[in-house]
Amino acid sequence: MDSAATRESNYALGHSEQELKRLSHQGQVFAPFTRQLFEQAGIGQAMRILDVGSGAGDVAFLAAEIVGPSGEVVGVDREVAAVECAVARAQDQGISNVKFLEGDPAVLEFDRQFDAVVGRLVLMYYPDPVDAIRKLAQHVRRGGLIIFQEFDMENARSFPTAPTFDRAVGWMKQTLSATNTRIQLGLELYSVFLAAGLPGPKLRMDALIGGGSEFPCEILAAAIQSLLPMMEKLHIATSAEVEVSTLAKRMHDEVIAGKGVVLSPALIGAWCRRV
Ligand SMILES: C[S@@+](CC[C@H](N)C(=O)[O-])C[C@H]1O[C@@H](n2cnc3c(N)ncnc32)[C@H](O)[C@@H]1O
DSSP states (O other): OOOHHHHHHHOTTOOOHHHHHHHHHHHHHHHHHHHHHHHHHTOOTTOEEEEESOTTSHHHHHHHHHHOTTOEEEEEESOHHHHHHHHHHHHHHTOOSEEEEESOTTTOOOSSOEEEEEEESOGGGSSOHHHHHHHHHTTEEEEEEEEEEEEEGGGOEEESOOHHHHHHHHHHHHHHHHTTOOTTHHHHHHHHHHHTTOOOOEEEEEOOEEETTOSOHHHHHHHHHHHHHHHHHTTSOOHHHHOHHHHHHHHHHHHHHTTOEEEOOEEEEEEEEOO
């Protein structure tokens, strides 16, 4: 059974206030990539969109801007704290063409179909992404769009090696893998779509790269902070080793000293139309 306790223990990032802030910071940084993906795939004015795993609301807000006042976005997240955060942000920003629901959209029923189902960094947390996408596709009308954007975490690295950055990436990958997260789902999306009975999707790939102090190391440090309780529980690293309060600065200092560059995980976008 997928009890609340099991789900909580499997979703290693949690939903603390700090994590929800990190998600919205990450959302701002990745927004151009997600916007380009949506526009390339064919999201447009007046569409009705389902956002799977809406978190702090960033993907839903972006989609709401593209579909405009005559369109509508429904964001769904299984965690009440995420839904409350997204609702409050929508109110603060006066965004009226978006609403948020609590639950798993793969099992929820909706009164009518959507023009598109979208999701960013969410299928990687489903125990069976093929089954999930097969169910989620049922919410889309024929000819409608199915669009997901997921990580290939193996893309995250420094050059030349900045040991603190690479160690932090290693902790993150280990903790997520140990909690059954698919850290390279981006590369699996093509086969996942096919296995779910969908057409082979089109693909695009984006990543951040920055030299010296340009790269937002604080997003990685904040992810490590969110993962730390699980990291300690699984004996992957201790808070003394991680020293989270100085982690971002130490990563930046090393990259600057090495005149190096840092790359983020790749964000791989996949999309097709339901036949
Ligand atoms: C890493 S966050 C990404 C949030 C948002 N999509 C973004 O890119 O900013 C993943 C979110 O998916 C939610 N999630 C994971 N599995 C889910 C499921 N089976 N049903 C609904 N929400 C889920 C988590 O609760 C979390 O808020």
